[in-house]
Amino acid sequence: MPRTPSPTGVTSETGVTGLTGVPRTKRALRALAHPVTYTRWVHLFVGGVAFGIWQFVSTHTNWVPFLCVALAGLVPWVRVAEGVQARLLLTPDGSAPIATGPSVTWADRGRTSLWMLLRLTLGLVSSLFAMECLVLAVDLVRAAAGGTATGSPLPLPGHHWWYALLAPLPLLVLLGSVVLFGRLMTELAVRLLGPSAAERLAALEARTEQLLERTRIARELHDSIGHALTVAVVQAGAARAAGSPEFTDRALDAIEETGRAALEDLDRVLKVLREPERPAGSSPALTEADRLLDSARASGAQIDAEVTGPLDRLPGPVSREGYRILQECLTNVLRHAGAPSTATVRVRIAATDRRLTLDVRNPFDRAAWAASAARPSGSGSGLRGIRERVALLGGTARTGPESEEWRVHVDLPLR
Structure with a gap:
């Protein structure tokens, strides 16, 4: 044990003052x-x-x-x-x-x-x-x-x-x-x-499940609330710039619809947190992709969508995670693509007996992207969330610029 001089000048072991203990x-x-x-x-x-x-x-x-x-x-x-x-x-x-x-x-x-x-x-x-x-x-x-x-x-x-x-x-x-x-x-x-070792392992597994559930809830909130706020901000800015009562009405309708969907997601997540023993309500699935696409179109983005395959027969986890991935992609388009009215987004959703493929491309403005990434909101958690969702389902994801476009390509196995 290290020895240190005491205030009285008598050297003593650390934690013992002087000679009196x-x-x-x-x-x-x-x-x-x-x-x-x-x-x-x-x-x-x-x-x-x-x-x-x-x-x-x-x-x-x-x-x-x-x-x-x-x-x-x-x-x-x-x-x-x-x-x-x-x-x-x-x-x-x-x-x-x-x-x-x-x-x-x-x-x-x-x-x-x-x-x-x-x-x-x-x-x-x-x-x-x-x-x-x-x-x-x-x-x-x-x-x-x-x-x-x-x-x-x-x-x-x-x-x-x-x-x-x-x-x-x-x-x-x-x-x-x-x-x-x-x-x-x-x-x-x-x-x-x-x-015992088995009990410690069981407790560790339970703790891991808790942390995974919290991470999943955090992703849900990030994607749903982030998308709703992004749409609201873009719509409000576009309505102010347009100065058209008709466009303002459409923007308010889009903000209302997106906000209502976000509130439903928030209420479902809060129910899970308050009553973890009860099953969670149904999450939005990829069959509701039209709602996301219409919301992005209402914000001024030009969406060229191609949907093939029976989306209604996708496994539940794949369909739900696919919806969230598409939601995050469109949120990033509205947030980083510069003026949404000039963004042409190509969305390809292909479902087969074995795989689900999502391919989202939009013009890549490096200057706008760098300026947005420099702000606190550009932390990259959205793309990280996409990769985490894909990894949990055993799929592959490629994100990043390709030529003059930003591309998100996701392959998810159905089995």
Whole structure:
């Protein structure tokens, strides 16, 4: 451990001030003042009480309780009871990884059985030690007053008044043992009642599923809300530039329709977040591609669309992800293609028995694209979202400039 000069000029180990060890003393005092120290002692005391009850009601040998608890630890549901007790009494703040599920493997049962043996043993030892400390403190006071010791673990020759000064020492030792035994039990609980490798793997998989679901929801919100806001901004700007009441009415209609669709998506996502156990509502599918194309046309873009194949027979995940990919492509066109009224977008959607192909091309204005990418909104998360969606379905995606066009080409397998 590194050594540092203390404020008093005496070199000491890091964390210990001077020669008095004040931080350690403070930690010990804080431990004595913390409620968890005494809940741990109660947990220990239960083992000693169980052994005492056995001795009171039975005349059999003392090793029988140990055999009984060892066999009880092999019962799968005993691990549930022991885990709940350990969490409530040893780590009520939930800071220690203690499992509360039944034993699944024989390794779990063996660890639970060993835990039961150690709990009974340490409970018995701590209870006997506590009794001896209390008896010694009482006998010191008795000897100082001229009385007779009643069974002190240490010989107390004579009757000396200064025995009374030693009476608090056994109580301090008892308090210290309460702290040490409690920490030892907590360490044993973490090692013996902690989750097994299989349980940790299951928890990690569940956490991964959670993160994937959150990522999927984030993509949904980005694509849906981003598209709606982009259409609204473009339509409002075009209506202001046109100065035509008729065009303004069409723009407001497009903004209303796009906003309503975005609100439906937002409400569906919020339902998933509020009630994750309930199935999510239906997401828009590629059969609704006309809605996206009409929205882009209303924003001034010239859309040359070619749709071939039975879109209504596409698998659900492929159709939904295809819709979101097309939505993100059109959003990027409106956001980066310069003046939308001059953008000619060629969209080709081809569905066969084995694959779905989406090919979106639009004029590529490098200056406009660079200026848009330099703003905070041009973070590239949309294209990254397209690649993530395609990767999840085992497809391929190519995005980037080709000659004078920006192209997004996606192939998705149907099986």
